[in-house]
Amino acid sequence: MERLWTPWRYDYITGERPPRAKGVPEALNAWLDSRAAADLPDSGDLHCVFCNMIHSVDFAVAQGMRAEEAEKAALIVRRDHNTFLCLNRYPYSTGHVLIVPYQHADSLAGLPLATAQEIIVTAQRVDAMLRQIYNPNGLNFGLNLGEAAGAGVADHLHMHALPRWSGDTNFMTAIAGTRILPETLDVTWAKLRSAFAGMEGASD
Numbered sequence: 001m002e003r004l005w006t007p008w009r010y011d012y013i014t015g016e017r018p019p020r021a022k023g024v025p026e027a028l029n030a031w032l033d034s035r036a037a038a039d040l041p042d043s044g045d046l047h048c049v050f051c052n053m054i055h056s057v058d059f060a061v062a063q064g065m066r067a068e069e070a071e072k073a074a075l076i077v078r079r080d081h082n083t084f085l086c087l088n089r090y091p092y093s094t095g096h097v098l099i100v101p102y103q104h105a106d107s108l109a110g111l112p113l114a115t116a117q118e119i120i121v122t123a124q125r126v127d128a129m130l131r132q133i134y135n136p137n138g139l140n141f142g143l144n145l146g147e148a149a150g151a152g153v154a155d156h157l158h159m160h161a162l163p164r165w166s167g168d169t170n171f172m173t174a175i176a177g178t179r180i181l182p183e184t185l186d187v188t189w190a191k192l193r194s195a196f197a198g199m200e201g202a203s204d
């Protein structure tokens with residue numbers, strides 16, 4: 001499935017190079033260049049997009065980067081106790097997000113109860129946010145456990161959530177295998193980030 005708005009084209013437009021370690025945004029490469037990473041196997045590359053992402057964010061914040069800046073680089077919308085919410089860098093539709101436990105686990109059964117519960121509570125909030133922001137006709141929430149089930153990152157469980165519109169599997173998709181994504185990831189990130197911040201403010 002190709003997309004008219006493709007990740008490689010976005011990287012080309014924004015001048016980003018492919019990551020040195022998957023999941024580590026260029027702005028957070030300080031982790032890979034650190035002395036601590038040099039002492040680890042594979043120079044600190046954990047070979048997991050989500051583990052690398054969180055590790056590089058934590059390192060940047062520990063070194064003094066503002067959390068907002070580090071999380072934006074990783075497209076993280078929100079961090080919670082056991083899970084975090086980030087944009088899918090390769091979205092099927094605008095607003096395609098991932099709910100990810102910090103724990104590197106490949107099965108739902110393998111997660112602690114508190115983590116499993118937090119995934120669902122976050123999914124409830126995402127449901128409300130995506131409806132409010134994008135006014136979709138429907139939503140998909142889903143877990144692909146294992147490569148045979150379609151998981152792109154099979155060894156670190158993550159829940160997909162994405163808005164759907166009637167006709168979004170439209171003529172272009174059916175005929176050309178192409179989808180059109182009308183919003184950049186930065187814009188989606190800003191919308192969701194402020195929506196979550198507003199919701200938390202309202203519940204205090």
Ligand SMILES: [Zn+2]
Nearest residue numbers: 048051104156
């Ligand atoms: Zn992982």
